[in-house]
Amino acid sequence: MAALIELRGIGLEVAAPVPTRILHPLALDVAAGTFVAVVGPSGAGKTTLASIVGALQRPSEGSYRYDGDELTGRGLAALARFRAQRLGFVFQGSHLIDERTTLANVELGITTPGVGRPQREATSAEALSWVGLGDDVARRRAGDLSGGERHRVAIARALVKEPQVVIADEPTAALDQPTGQAILALLARATERGATVVVVTHDERAAAMADQVVTLVDGRRT
Amino acid sequence: MSHGHRATETARLLADAAASLLLRPGHTLGMISGILLGVASAVGAVTIADTQQAQIDLRFDLQRSGIVALEATTPTKAGFPADGIARVAALDPVAAVGELSRWNDRATVAQPAAEDGLLAPVLVGDRGGLDATGTTVVAGAPAAALDDPAATGTAWLGERLAARLGFTDPAAGTATVVVDGVPFTVVGTVRNGGSFGYVSGAVLLSRPSAVAGLRTTGSNVRVMAKVRPGSAAVVADYMLAAVDPTRRLTLENVTPPDGEILLGNVGGDLRRVGAALGGFIGLVGMITVANTLSLSVYQRRRELGLRSAMGWSRRRIGLLVLTESGLAGAVAGVLGSALGVAAAALWCRLHDWELVMARELPLLVVGGAVLASLAGGLLPAVRAASTSPLAAMRS
Numbered sequence: 001m002a003a004l005i006e007l008r009g010i011g012l013e014v015a016a017p018v019p020t021r022i023l024h025p026l027a028l029d030v031a032a033g034t035f036v037a038v039v040g041p042s043g044a045g046k047t048t049l050a051s052i053v054g055a056l057q058r059p060s061e062g063s064y065r066y067d068g069d070e071l072t073g074r075g076l077a078a079l080a081r082f083r084a085q086r087l088g089f090v091f092q093g094s095h096l097i098d099e100r101t102t103l104a105n106v107e108l109g110i111t112t113p114g115v116g117r118p119q120r121e122a123t124s125a126e127a128l129s130w131v132g133l134g135d136d137v138a139r140r141r142a143g144d145l146s147g148g149e150r151h152r153v154a155i156a157r158a159l160v161k162e163p164q165v166v167i168a169d170e171p172t173a174a175l176d177q178p179t180g181q182a183i184l185a186l187l188a189r190a191t192e193r194g195a196t197v198v199v200v201t202h203d204e205r206a207a208a209m210a211d212q213v214v215t216l217v218d219g220r221r222t
Numbered sequence: 223m224s225h226g227h228r229a230t231e232t233a234r235l236l237a238d239a240a241a242s243l244l245l246r247p248g249h250t251l252g253m254i255s256g257i258l259l260g261v262a263s264a265v266g267a268v269t270i271a272d273t274q275q276a277q278i279d280l281r282f283d284l285q286r287s288g289i290v291a292l293e294a295t296t297p298t299k300a301g302f303p304a305d306g307i308a309r310v311a312a313l314d315p316v317a318a319v320g321e322l323s324r325w326n327d328r329a330t331v332a333q334p335a336a337e338d339g340l341l342a343p344v345l346v347g348d349r350g351g352l353d354a355t356g357t358t359v360v361a362g363a364p365a366a367a368l369d370d371p372a373a374t375g376t377a378w379l380g381e382r383l384a385a386r387l388g389f390t391d392p393a394a395g396t397a398t399v400v401v402d403g404v405p406f407t408v409v410g411t412v413r414n415g416g417s418f419g420y421v422s423g424a425v426l427l428s429r430p431s432a433v434a435g436l437r438t439t440g441s442n443v444r445v446m447a448k449v450r451p452g453s454a455a456v457v458a459d460y461m462l463a464a465v466d467p468t469r470r471l472t473l474e475n476v477t478p479p480d481g482e483i484l485l486g487n488v489g490g491d492l493r494r495v496g497a498a499l500g501g502f503i504g505l506v507g508m509i510t511v512a513n514t515l516s517l518s519v520y521q522r523r524r525e526l527g528l529r530s531a532m533g534w535s536r537r538r539i540g541l542l543v544l545t546e547s548g549l550a551g552a553v554a555g556v557l558g559s560a561l562g563v564a565a566a567a568l569w570c571r572l573h574d575w576e577l578v579m580a581r582e583l584p585l586l587v588v589g590g591a592v593l594a595s596l597a598g599g600l601l602p603a604v605r606a607a608s609t610s611p612l613a614a615m616r617s
């Protein structure tokens with residue numbers, strides 16, 4: 001079976017302020033429905049790789065095929081559409097809008113046009129309950145939630161549109177052991193719903209859970 | 223995108239923008255403060271100007287009836303030529319024409335037995351002058367008696383002056399008044415309830431009486447005409463030639479500027495000042511919106527980056543910020559209008575005026591506020607749209 005994500009010779013070199021190579025050309029195949037852990041020391045290029053896989057930035061070389069389609073060379077608008085249709089993100093900080101309700105934050109993840117408000121709210125509440133948060137939390141101000149709850153909300157926001165791929169950059173870094181464990185378990189469970197999950201992590205347990213571990217050192221895949 | 227989708231998306235955009243504004247009320251209020259104040263000043267000033275205009279119209283009602291006044295700068299004993307006056311009187315827009323001169327503004331006036339008198343103006347006039355100024359004879363000899371060249375030594379008293387001097391029956395023709403040491407028989411009383419109110423406090427003599435009795439020549443010799451509004455300038459020109467064809471009197475046109483135009487100018491000026499003030503503050507408000515939104519876009523880099531990462535298009539993100547600015551402008555317009563109207567209403571209460579407001583004003587200023595706010599939000603919106611989706615990952 002062909003991989004969902006197929007990177008060939010993908011690398012990144014930035015010009016400013018001085019020409020620097022951040023990612024040396026690498027190859028990576030990610031099969032649909034698998035759990036992939038990207039590990040490596042700080043500064044190795046893990047976030048950079050995740051942002052290229054997530055189409056947040058364009059590589060300076062190589063080929064990125066997603067489900068057989070070539071992504072490199074596409075414009076910013078096309079990449080935004082691609083992210084809207086296929087990808088979900090979980091960042092190290094949960095990045096919630098504190099003033100809004102939990103439910104409203106999850107709703108932000110719905111990027112399909114033309115979904116009416118009642119349906120957006122119902123889908124969001126469903127996603128929240130999937131990550132273990134009830135109606136009471138849904139109505140609360142996001143700024144009042146605990147760190148663990150915030151991460152759950154962030155995962156619900158990433159999953160609410162049922163993306164094909166979820167990309168998470170150190171989703172457990174700011175959490176204590178048990179909470180981090182629960183978050184990882186949630187992400188692993190997402191694969192059961194058919195999602196492909198790419199997690200950048202320092203957490204060894206994540207690596208242990210993964211179907212595939214990608215190790216980066218100094219911008220090189222080892 | 224289908225029609226239904228577009229409506230749903232517009233509703234979502236509006237709700238999203240409204241939430242951004244409403245959930246940070248302090249920030250929003252700071253952002254719209256300038257436009258709000260601008261709208262308030264414009265609405266307040268324009269409304270007060272309109273209200274004041276109504277008041278001015280009311281108070282200057284007489285002024286608007288139109289008076290032409292020519293003053294002789296060369297002293298004359300003979301007065302104005304009767305034929306010239308008659309020709310002016312025959313003009314269509316002229317209701318009445320004649321002399322009402324302020325002969326001496328500070329004459330000593332007293333009853334014969336009194337030790338000291340009062341200072342009062344002495345007026346010299348004829349029937350036409352009385353009619354032109356709206357002066358009426360209250361009691362005693364009729365105004366026509368003023369035009370009798372043979373009748374000298376007689377005087378009419380303004381009714382206020384008569385009361386002050388203590389005349390009990392000034393119309394009986396038996397009393398005497400002493401003006402600057404010269405006695406005159408009092409034959410009646412006069413009154414002016416309009417803009418020539420000083421007549422009620424003065425002594426009125428016919429020209430023959432004044433010339434025969436008083437040693438002074440008149441200081442302020444005027445011929446007046448009451449004309450139809452708007453015709454003052456034309457009548458004044460004609461009158462200059464008709465009353466003084468030889469230019470012996472060296473007449474000077476002292477007709478007040480046409481009432482209608484003058485009043486229109488005052489009200490219009492106030493309005494323009496109000497609008498300019500509001501516009502200027504509104505401009506400052508626009509800069510405030512631009513500043514506040516720019517800062518807010520910077521502070522919300524993570525949120526905007528997140529939206530971008532989640533696949534929101536640049537257009538959609540820019541539109542969000544632009545919608546925020548437009549909504550904020552509408553709020554500023556509504557609140558500012560309310561504030562301005564409240565201020566104007568308070569002003570009117572204090573002055574006991576009835577509030578007059580142009581009906582299209584609130585709509586106009588709310589529209590202006592939205593436009594100003596949108597203009598202020600343009601650059602921040604462009605900045606917001608160009609937020610990199612990486613901003614979410616790298617912060």
Ligand SMILES: Nc1ncnc2c1ncn2[C@@H]1O[C@H](COP(=O)(O)OP(=O)(O)OP(=O)(O)O)[C@@H](O)[C@H]1O
Nearest residue numbers: 014016017020022041042043044045046047048049
């Ligand atoms: N746009 C850029 N310009 C210059 N240097 C960059 C840029 N992006 C990343 N880098 C550098 O590339 C290296 C890899 O960065 P990256 O964030 O991918 O590392 P990481 O493996 O995620 O590290 P960490 O575990 O600390 O998050 C770092 O040294 C970083 O400073």
Ligand SMILES: [Mg+2]
Nearest residue numbers: 046047048169
């Ligand atoms: Mg990183």
